[in-house]
Amino acid sequence: DIQMTQSPSSLSASVGDRITITCRASQNITKYLNWYQQKPGKPPKLLIYGASSLRSGVPSRFSGGGSGTDFTLTITNLQPEDFETYFCQQSYSIPLPFGGGTKVEIK
């Protein structure tokens, strides 16, 4: 089974900052990597699919990159509503694990 390792588990940032979250797969998943944002008490929200495709309606300050085993989610010009938890998830093969999550907190 493929394991997903996400880092950091938490980070502190300020409004207007640029942050990058990393996700590593235990084996090659080509570009089958998705990123979600989750607010407390709500279901995850799909932001990025196919490693770098921005879902319709998601602000352009969110971007994804990478392929193979190493992936990134970058948020530029961090906004107050972005201080949430983010998860990566591989969609290459079953089972379909999520990463451990990254909580983005206000500095």
Add this chain to the structure above:
Amino acid sequence: EVRLEESGGGLEQPGRSLKLSCTASGFTFGDYAMSWVRQAPGKGPEWVGFIRSKLYGGTTEYAASVKGRFNISRDDSKSIAYLQMNSLKTEDTAVYYCARGATSWGYWGQGTLVIVSS
């Protein structure tokens, strides 16, 4: 507008069974695979399983943690997906979400809480 609504959660004892429903609207239900994802308190999401559309055989896939105990089915005439959970364990305690799609999920329900406790 795509809408998914889970129901059927509650408190159940270990070893017992529970059946969740996911009622869909706003899209042609039969054209899509449907998934279940759960999230234990304070933990990240965990994929539970999915059922393919009839076009792809209507077959199912499950996480190892639930295989042999959980069963996903669908009634396309009613636009409902089901999650039959048998031999419940305390570690099955979670919010259970249904989501549209097999391997990535752009639409989710709000979830239903399942608590397994004696």
